[in-house]
Amino acid sequence: MIKRVHFNVSALPYILVAPQVAITIIFFIWPATQALYQSFLVEDAFGLSTEFVWFDNYKELMNDPYYLGAFKTTVIFSILVAGLSMGVSLILAAMADRVIKGATTYRTLLIWPYAVAPAIAGALWVFIFDPTLGIITYIFNFLGYSWNHKLNGDQAMLLVVIAAAWKQISYNFLFFLAGMQAIPKSLIEAAAIDGAGPTKRFWTIIFPLISPTTFFLLVINIVYAFFETFGIIHAVTQGGPANSTQILVYKVFNDGFVGLDLGGSAAQSVILMVIVIILTAVQFRYVEKKVAY
Amino acid sequence: MFKSTFMAISAFSCLATINVANAATEVQWWHAMGGANGDRVNKIAEDFNATQSDYKVVPVYKGNYTETMTAAVAAFRAKKQPHIVQVFEVGTATMMAAKGAVYPIEQLMKDVGEEFDSSDYLPAVVSYYTSPNGKLLSMPFNSSTPVLWYNKDAFKKAGVEAVPTTWKEMEEASRKLVANGSKCGFSFGWQSWVQIENFSAWHNMPTGSKDNGFSGLDTELTFNNKTVKRHIKNLGQWQKDGLFDYGGRRGDSLPKFTNGECAMWMNSSAYYGSIKEQAKFDFGQAMLPFYSDVVSKPQNSIIGGATLWTLKGHDQDDYKGVAKFMTYLSSPEVQAWWHQETGYVPITKAAYSLSQEQGFYESNPGTDTAIKQLSLNEPTLNSSGLRYGNFVQIRDIINEELEAVWNDSKSADDAMDTAVERGNKLLRKFEKANK
Numbered sequence: 001m002i003k004r005v006h007f008n009v010s011a012l013p014y015i016l017v018a019p020q021v022a023i024t025i026i027f028f029i030w031p032a033t034q035a036l037y038q039s040f041l042v043e044d045a046f047g048l049s050t051e052f053v054w055f056d057n058y059k060e061l062m063n064d065p066y067y068l069g070a071f072k073t074t075v076i077f078s079i080l081v082a083g084l085s086m087g088v089s090l091i092l093a094a095m096a097d098r099v100i101k102g103a104t105t106y107r108t109l110l111i112w113p114y115a116v117a118p119a120i121a122g123a124l125w126v127f128i129f130d131p132t133l134g135i136i137t138y139i140f141n142f143l144g145y146s147w148n149h150k151l152n153g154d155q156a157m158l159l160v161v162i163a164a165a166w167k168q169i170s171y172n173f174l175f176f177l178a179g180m181q182a183i184p185k186s187l188i189e190a191a192a193i194d195g196a197g198p199t200k201r202f203w204t205i206i207f208p209l210i211s212p213t214t215f216f217l218l219v220i221n222i223v224y225a226f227f228e229t230f231g232i233i234h235a236v237t238q239g240g241p242a243n244s245t246q247i248l249v250y251k252v253f254n255d256g257f258v259g260l261d262l263g264g265s266a267a268q269s270v271i272l273m274v275i276v277i278i279l280t281a282v283q284f285r286y287v288e289k290k291v292a293y
Numbered sequence: 294m295f296k297s298t299f300m301a302i303s304a305f306s307c308l309a310t311i312n313v314a315n316a317a318t319e320v321q322w323w324h325a326m327g328g329a330n331g332d333r334v335n336k337i338a339e340d341f342n343a344t345q346s347d348y349k350v351v352p353v354y355k356g357n358y359t360e361t362m363t364a365a366v367a368a369f370r371a372k373k374q375p376h377i378v379q380v381f382e383v384g385t386a387t388m389m390a391a392k393g394a395v396y397p398i399e400q401l402m403k404d405v406g407e408e409f410d411s412s413d414y415l416p417a418v419v420s421y422y423t424s425p426n427g428k429l430l431s432m433p434f435n436s437s438t439p440v441l442w443y444n445k446d447a448f449k450k451a452g453v454e455a456v457p458t459t460w461k462e463m464e465e466a467s468r469k470l471v472a473n474g475s476k477c478g479f480s481f482g483w484q485s486w487v488q489i490e491n492f493s494a495w496h497n498m499p500t501g502s503k504d505n506g507f508s509g510l511d512t513e514l515t516f517n518n519k520t521v522k523r524h525i526k527n528l529g530q531w532q533k534d535g536l537f538d539y540g541g542r543r544g545d546s547l548p549k550f551t552n553g554e555c556a557m558w559m560n561s562s563a564y565y566g567s568i569k570e571q572a573k574f575d576f577g578q579a580m581l582p583f584y585s586d587v588v589s590k591p592q593n594s595i596i597g598g599a600t601l602w603t604l605k606g607h608d609q610d611d612y613k614g615v616a617k618f619m620t621y622l623s624s625p626e627v628q629a630w631w632h633q634e635t636g637y638v639p640i641t642k643a644a645y646s647l648s649q650e651q652g653f654y655e656s657n658p659g660t661d662t663a664i665k666q667l668s669l670n671e672p673t674l675n676s677s678g679l680r681y682g683n684f685v686q687i688r689d690i691i692n693e694e695l696e697a698v699w700n701d702s703k704s705a706d707d708a709m710d711t712a713v714e715r716g717n718k719l720l721r722k723f724e725k726a727n728k
Contacts, residue, residue, distance in 0.1 A: 044726045046391040047370045051726075066715075131540065132548040150541040151532075151700045240542065241696035257363050259686035260387065261722070 032273060038266035045260040057267035066243065067251070067268070074247040077161065078225035085165035086172050086217055093176035094202055107177070114170035118228065122235025125163040149237065153244030156237045160245050163236060164229045172217050179213035180206055219283040223276065248272055317342075317349040320614045321375035324352055325361040325599065326435075329566055330635060337631070341621045348614030358384075358599065359685060365604070369394050374604040376615050379434065381599045382421060383684040386506065388602050389430060390682065390727040396603040396612070398619065399429040405609070407616035413623075413641050417593065417667040421678035422600055425508065431600035432619050433640040435631070437563035438594045438663045439487040441582065445575040447475060447556035456579045460527070463557070463582045467536035470556050477538035478531070479557035480546045485691040486597050487559050487581075489516055492524060494676035495583055497592040506680040510724045514681070514716045517709040520587055526705035529698040539699040542692055547571075561597060562663035565636025578659045580666050592676045593669040598637060629653075638664045682723025687716040 039057055043050045061067045096106050113121070128136050131148040140147045149156040183206060191201045230249045233239060239246035239254060246254070252272065256265025326334045331354055338350040355361040358381035365378040380388055388395055402409035411419055411429045418433045443456055448466075451473035457463040467478020481487050493500045493516060503512035531537040538555060540546025544567075550558035551571040559581065568576060583591045601622075603615055621627060628644030631637060633653050639645040645664060648654065654661045670676075681687060694712040697703035703711075 042722075042726050044390060045366045045387055046394040048391060048393045049727065132552060132554065148539070150545065151539045151696065153700065153702070238542075240693065241700060242693045242702070254689070255686070258359050258689070259683065260363065260366060261683070261686070 035266045035269050035273070038262055039270045041263045041266075043262055045262075053263070057263045058271075060264065061267055061271070066246075069243060070246050070248050070251045073157075073243070073245065074226060077157065077164075077229075077245070077247050078222050080157075080161045081164045081168065081225040081229070082218060082221035084161060085168040086214070086221060088165070089169045089172035090176055090214075092169070093173050093180060094206070096173070096177055097180040097206075098198070110173050111170045113167055116167060118167065118231030119235045121163055121167045122232040125159060125166075125232075126236050129159055149241075151241055153241055156241055156245050160229070160233055160236050163232050164225060167232070168221060168224055172221065175213050175217055176210065179210035183209050215286060216283070219279060219286075223279055226279075227272070227276065317347060318611055318614050320348055320350045320377065320611060320618060322350055322352045322377040322379075322601075322618075323355045323361055323365055323375045324379040325355060325358045325381070326379070327354060327357075329570075330435075333631065333634060337622065337627060340627075341618055344621065345617070348617060350614075350618050362387075362685075369604060369606075372606065374606055376607055376611055377601050377603055377618075379599045380431070380602050382597050382678070383681075383688060385422060385431075385600075386680045386682040386684060386723070389424070389680070390510075390723075394604055394606075395430070396605045397424070397428055397430045398432045398601075398603060401603055401612055402616050402619070405613045405616045407613075407620060409620075413643065415638070415640060415642060415645070415664075415668070417672055417677075418596055418638070418640050420672055421596055431602040432623070434599060434601045434622065435563065435635070435637040436596040436598040436600075436640055437561040437637050438596050438667050439481075439483070439491050439559055439581060440562045440578045440662050440666065441580065442550060442558045442560070442564070442568060442576060442578050444550070444553060444556040444572075445577055447553065447574070451475065451556070453556075456577070457557075457582050458580070459585045460524070460582045461585070464527075464531065464536065466557070467531070471535055475556055476535075476554040477549070478536040478555065479559065480538050480540050480549045480555040481559035482540070482542070482544045482546050483560060483597070484542070484695050485688045488524065488528065488695070489521060489691060490679060491581065491594050493521065494593065494595045495581055495591045496520060496588050497673055497675050499675045500679055501681060504674045505678065506682075507674070507677065510682065510720075510727060512681060512720060514687075514713045514720070517706075517713040520584070522705050522709050524584070525695065525698055525709060529701065529705055532699045533701065539696070561636075562638065563598065563636045565660065566634065578662045580662060580669075591669065593672055594666045595676060595678050596638070596667065633657075633660075636660070636663070638667060681716075681720060682727065683719040686719055690715045690719075 040052055040054055041050055042053050042056065092110060096103065096110070099106055116124075128134050129147065129149060131137055131150055134147075137147045147155060149159045187205055187209075188201055191205055196204065226247075227249055229247065230253065233245055233247060233250045234253075237245045239250045248268065249272065252265050252268045255261045255268065259265075322338065324331075324334050334352050334354075338352045342349050353375070355364045358379075361378065362380050362384050365374060365380070368374045374394075399409065399411060411423075414429075414433060418436050419429055422429060422431050422433065424430050441456070447470060448454075448456075451466075451470045453466045453469050455462070457466045463479065470478045490500060498518065498520060499505055500516040501512045501514045503509040506512040528537055532539060538549065540549045540555075544560060544564065546555075546558065547560070547564065547567065549555045551568060553574060562578065565578075580591070581594060601619070603612070623641055623644075625641060625643040625647045628639050628641055629647040629651070632639040632644060632648060639648055691712050694703070694708040694715075698705050698708045
């Protein structure tokens, strides 16, 4: 028999949870519902005439090659950002894992960029790469390579990818390092005794053992590239030139806040909401299974 | 995703805290003038407040033009709108269509009994902001027009003797400059405004049907004509040849001119203040070039810049203060000072003649280029301005398509046809939303 424990009904737990619930409702549920409602409307900017149009805004998006283009741009951008930032931070973590002297200093320095706000990070890179004033541009010119990310879409994409990845390296680095340090030293020592060099040890022991961390970071980085890079895009390229860096989040802003097309913009944000729900669900399923190794 | 909604909420809550009790009636003035011009705006408000004690004008900087307009729209939806908001010329159609939100200035002046005569203002300026029944809708404040800025020192060095007046001469001068070691011949900013809207007015061609949108929401864009296509194609070729070098949207390419990289730059006359401050060479301004085989002489250019719109929903008494401030703002002294400091055109005839009397144009040659260019000929239906809904977005489309030409990923013909097609879709959307 299971012995049931009975607690007196108390208001305390509800009171303690109330602020969090209130914040969730006011800042997440309510605006999300508003966005959903707005996405069914065609409205003028001032909200003086409103027409309920059901799924017209969505239909229009699905037939808009520029929206589908933004989808493609977002996918390319996310893969590049996730790949670059994870790759670099994996190398840095593997190095830092083996450092014995001054490890804390290295770690602190590597964590710094995470404290920089996206817009500031964007502004820094804009200065460095400015087609007229930038120091890197100057060096490129000296080497005979012309850099103008205001004109060349590929260069613009490269620049926002570098800026976005740079900011995320610290976060990835922390998780990779923690993952590596959780690996029992005995495994690595055993491999070393068997004659495996550092590279071999990394690929056959460390890398497979940190796969749950890698998977977790992959999801986090894709979500980051999808949603949190707005500040960087806004500061560096504003979606240009010729839409080459227009990612979905930026298009929501551009259509809604610059173009004042609230219905279309709301429909886009609802689609984004669905994407983030799917990504989160996928992540939870896999994290629960802990990734087989 | 939630960010946009979140931003709107936080914007509203900030506004709620602004209304502080004060003896004088406060008049909120939201504007988009940053930097030195922002200081000048503050000075105008302070000077006005010093002249009387019943009203206090509070200028609030709200970011660039787009951000300011969006802030005002969001505030209106939350019923926290300012009395006066500065809106750029491309937002005109959107503001006009918002009949329940806008308090037309001529009506406002009449309602509170303030003296007002729209014929005091320059025709090229007021025509842009007048309703079909001839009533002025918003108060002209800062108007400018694109001019050709040139580097006199670089011209001398490269042996360019005369300032180009036609596009053929532009090309020749640019070739000379590049041959003499310049990085490029010319560049420009606000490309849709300069190379399509003003280019068309300058050659007396429409950019759209229905008198450039003045006489109906069912207007369609028509700037994908032979002349514009040819011009864009030339510019694309010159970008490849290195005669023209694209430097970004809006005024982003200004450093190319002030650094001495490009000896010529086409953009608003209102860059006078910035160029004077930054350029370490002798510079001048001249009228825009034209194609002499298209027209024998140019028509007139159109304005850009912004006007002050008044919004409904405040006490009638507040509007007395608004009216008094508008009268102060357009007084010849204030306008002449603003014009001479910034390079915006004087919006009243009185301010223009005051500047002449003060000898400003003699001591600063070229500073009257903008006003001369605007009033070169009696404006035709093609050169009175334009009034398209969703034009902020349409300009972005034009930017995108032009950038595709500059980086050689699209032909000029294709880009202009696509721009018109995409723009027309937005015009239909606007028509639908504002029935």
